[in-house]
Amino acid sequence: MFEKFSRQARVAVVSAQDDAKELGAGRIGPEHVLLGVITNAEPGLRAVLDARGITADGTRAALAARTGTPPLGADDAEALRSIGIDLDAVRASVTENFGPDAWDRAEPEVRRGVFGRLLGAGHIPFTNPAKKTLELALREAIHRKDREISTAYLLLGILRGADPATTDLLGGRDGAAALRADVYGMLDRAA
Structure with missing residues (x-):
């Protein structure tokens, strides 16, 4: 499946692993894939994210704040x-x-x-929800008859997966729905 990813989408997935390790996570979750997408977005998606005020620094800070809480409360x-x-x-x-x-x-x-x-020492596995976002990204690209999975499709996969952690990072349900509409609009204009 990764052969269908654009260069930036591949970099985003690798970045997700690095971010998960840096944040002390034992597995790569959708929130790490989101951070990878935000950090490595292609220019059209970058403009959409910037217009919504979604930044890598802000997302990283929010994730770091979450992981700073004790695992058992x-x-x-x-x-x-x-x-x-x-x-x-x-x-x-x-x-x-x-x-x-x-x-x-x-x-x-x-x-x-x-x-x-x-055994892949140094690599950490994806959570099931993160795997699902990658699958949903592929489905989004197929639905739009696109041959390549860009960072925009990765973001749509994340949004479609509706993981509570990523939805919260994107401003709740309303923020996520508005972002989804903006990404579809960007893809429609580019087509």
Whole structure:
């Protein structure tokens, strides 16, 4: 499928992986693909995004703010407590046994050697919703009878997938719907 991607769309997908790693994500989500698209948009899409005030810096900052929150919050602690697990006691035990920075060091070890290369060491996988956005981008291009998947189609795939994280980054449902209309308008003018 990637052979059908424009150069910029390929760069956007590679950038999504880099952004996910940089933001500390274990998998590439639609929000990382969105950041890759915004960062590497072709000129027509760049104009649409600029007109809506959607920037890579703003999106990256919003994603960084989200990942800065603890993975388990008060609601999670309460849910665990209801089944007899004290999250604070678990955290204290981990800190006592492994050191104060144990949570920060809990990264999977990078595999080296032949097996590491075969298993794609250094690459992180796509989440199912991110895979779905790529599939939806292909469907959008086919529907419009286009031979190439550009960053505009990647964005349409993201919008069509309606992932809550990306919808929120784009101004909610209304913002996402308006952006979708703008992208279709841009594609219609270019045709």
